[in-house]
Structure formats: C-alpha cells, structure tokens
Amino acid sequence: MKQVRITGVGSYLPERIVTNDELSRTLDTSDEWIVSHTGISTRHLAAPGESTGSMAIAAAKRAMADAGVKPEDIGIVVLATSTPDHADMPATACDVQHGIGAVNAGAFDLIGACAGFVYGLEIARGLLQGDGRPALVIGSERMSGIVDWTDRNTCILFGDAAGAVVLETCDAKGHQFYGSVLHSDGGGADLLCRTGGAWRDPEGQMVRPGSVHMEGKPVFNFAVKAIPRIVTELAEKHCIALQDINHIVAHQANFRIIDAAAKRLEVPRERFYLNLQNVANTSSASIPLALDQMDEAGLLKEGDLILTVAFGAGLLSGGNLFRW
Numbered sequence: 001m002k003q004v005r006i007t008g009v010g011s012y013l014p015e016r017i018v019t020n021d022e023l024s025r026t027l028d029t030s031d032e033w034i035v036s037h038t039g040i041s042t043r044h045l046a047a048p049g050e051s052t053g054s055m056a057i058a059a060a061k062r063a064m065a066d067a068g069v070k071p072e073d074i075g076i077v078v079l080a081t082s083t084p085d086h087a088d089m090p091a092t093a094c095d096v097q098h099g100i101g102a103v104n105a106g107a108f109d110l111i112g113a114c115a116g117f118v119y120g121l122e123i124a125r126g127l128l129q130g131d132g133r134p135a136l137v138i139g140s141e142r143m144s145g146i147v148d149w150t151d152r153n154t155c156i157l158f159g160d161a162a163g164a165v166v167l168e169t170c171d172a173k174g175h176q177f178y179g180s181v182l183h184s185d186g187g188g189a190d191l192l193c194r195t196g197g198a199w200r201d202p203e204g205q206m207v208r209p210g211s212v213h214m215e216g217k218p219v220f221n222f223a224v225k226a227i228p229r230i231v232t233e234l235a236e237k238h239c240i241a242l243q244d245i246n247h248i249v250a251h252q253a254n255f256r257i258i259d260a261a262a263k264r265l266e267v268p269r270e271r272f273y274l275n276l277q278n279v280a281n282t283s284s285a286s287i288p289l290a291l292d293q294m295d296e297a298g299l300l301k302e303g304d305l306i307l308t309v310a311f312g313a314g315l316l317s318g319g320n321l322f323r324w
C-alpha cells in the first residue's frame with residue numbers, strides 16, 4: 001500500500017481580536033476568571049461577510065501553495081465544520097471547491113464538531129489510497145455565529161478560524177501516516193449541542209435556529225479522560241513509546257484539560273502544543289491551525305512523530321498518528 005503524508009499546511013484567522021476585557025464590558029465575567037478557568041486571553045472573530053467558506057478558501061489556498069499542488073490536481077475536498085454557510089444544502093465544501101478552482105475534485109462536508117478534523121484526515125487517507133490524487137482536509141468554523149453572546153458559560157470559550165492540510169501519496173518506505181482511532185459516545189449528545197435548527201422536527205413542528213448549549217463540568221471530565229485514552233490507544237496500536245512522540249497536538253479547548261491529561265499520561269506538558277491563549281476553541285479548525293502555527297514557528301522537523309487528539313460534541317473523540 002502507498003504511503004500517505006501531509007505535504008502542505010495553511011490557516012486563516014480573522015483580523016479582529018477580541019480580548020477578555022472587551023467581553024467583560026457586556027457580560028458578567030472578567031479577564032481573571034476566564035484566564036484562570038480556561039487559559040484563554042483572546043480570540044479572533046469573523047467580520048460581517050466572512051464565512052466558514054471564505055475562511056476555508058483562504059486556508060486551503062495557503063495549504064496548496066505550501067504543498068506546491070495545483071487546484072486542478074486535487075481529488076477531494078473534505079470540509080469539517082459544524083457551522084456550514086447553508087442550512088443543510090448545498091455542502092459548504094462545494095463553495096470551497098469552486099472558490100479554490102479545484103475543478104476536478106469531489107467535495108463534501110463532515111459534521112464532527114471539534115473532532116471533525118481528525119475524522120476528516122482519516123477519511124481522506126482512505127480515499128487517497130484508492131484515488132491517488134491529493135486530498136484537501138479543512139476545518140473551518142464561524143463559531144461566533146452560533147454561540148449565545150449572553151451566555152457566559154459558553155461564549156467566552158470559542159473563536160473563529162480555518163486550517164487546512166494537503167495529503168498526498170509518497171514513496172517513503174517507513175510509515176508516514178500510521179493510522180487513527182475514532183470513537184463516539186452518543187449517550188452524551190445532550191451535553192454539548194446546538195439547540196434548534198431551521199427544520200421540522202419528527203412531530204412536524206418548525207424548529208428555529210438555536211445556539212450552543214454545553215454542560216461544562218461533564219464535558220470537562222469527558223475531555224480529561226478522552227485525551228489519555230486516545231493517546232495511549234494510538235501509541236499501543238502502533239507499538240510507539242510515548243517518549244518517542246515529538247508533539248502531541250490536542251484540541252485547544254482549555255489549558256486545564258490539557259494540563260490534567262498530561263499529568264495523567266505522565267508526559268511533560270511541554271510536549272503538548274498550546275495556542276488556545278490567543279485563539280480560543282476554534283472547533284474543527286483547532287488542530288490544523290495549530291499545525292500551521294507550529295510549522296511557521298519552525299517547531300516541526302522532517303520525520304517528527306506527531307499525535308493529534310480531539311474531543312467534542314457527539315460525544316466524539318479521536319486522533320491521528322503520523323510523521324511530519
């Protein structure tokens with residue numbers, strides 16, 4: 001079987017930066033509370049006219065330029081998002097495919113919430129091994145459009161962004177992309193969800209769009225257990241010792257979640273990349289955005305072993321293990 005590897009990465013962050021102090025002008029909260037409970041100081045929020053699709057296009061163009069891949073060579077566009085630009089159809093991925101000029105590609109949306117990107121990467125890996133043409137995997141979220149800005153329990157946590165990678169086949173002999181683990185526990189679906197929506201429910205009643213609802217403590221407890229579980233499962237499955245993993249790129253939700261998971265795993269916290277202080281929780285964009293910022297900062301060396309791990313609404317969790 002052909003090996004598969006990430007050959008390009010790109011991201012997009014809206015220009016507008018919103019501080020905790022700015023939020024505290026309209027919300028009963030404070031910089032001190034938000035930083036001490038989450039580690040988040042600022043988040044980027046999309047401007048009017050900036051959409052999940054437009055942010056995805058910007059990130060995808062950067063990832064293709066980084067990989068040196070032409071749009072017409074892309075075989076599939078996988079867009080992980082929980083904030084699509086259209087109600088149900090068409091897929092926002094089709095706007096992105098058109099916007100980047102990927103005229104020969106198929107395209108679809110994937111609703112995996114904060115775990116969407118790790119799901120997308122594994123699906124694209126499978127498609128690529130059959131098709132052979134480069135795949136684009138994008139996470140893009142306009143969370144600011146679906147949070148309730150009067151609910152201090154949730155709105156302080158999220159930001160807007162997009163991140164993208166190009167995945168290609170390669171001739172390397174050793175493993176480049178070891179594999180992934182994907183889990184779901186639908187029993188926890190009510191703990192983190194978007195209430196409502198513009199459709200008729202099974203009783204025929206029209207349901208209006210709602211906002212993000214979250215029960216913070218149980219989600220926190222789920223996340224703290226999910227990270228060590230995924231990391232251990234992936235490492236054991238591929239006979240990798242934890243100390244041989246160069247970077248663990250965890251979904252950026254809360255510093256305390258990552259810190260507690262690192263302690264449970266007995267892995268130095270420095271091995272976990274952190275950018276949530278500046279960008280907050282950007283859901284499916286979180287991991288590709290982190291990869292792009294790590295690459296920009298020169299933290300990623302050829303051959304580095306990288307483990308991604310994500311968790312979120314579903315409750316979904318999962319991770320990928322690959323070499324840079």
Ligand SMILES: CC(C)(COP(=O)(O)OP(=O)(O)OC[C@H]1O[C@@H](n2cnc3c(N)ncnc32)[C@H](O)[C@@H]1OP(=O)(O)O)[C@@H](O)C(=O)NCCC(=O)NCCS
Pocket residue numbers: 028029030033034037038114152153156157214215216217219220223253254281311312313
């Ligand atoms: C949301 C979260 C930060 C709350 O932290 P916590 O330590 O659990 O805080 P609690 O829910 O116990 O709330 C403590 C108090 O702070 C208050 N509070 C909540 N949000 C607040 C805010 N933004 N500012 C000030 N006070 C706030 C609560 O109302 C509560 O007040 P009370 O004691 O008078 O009722 C935390 O539960 C969390 O991170 N959960 C996981 C969230 C997550 O990552 N979701 C996405 C997963 S993909």
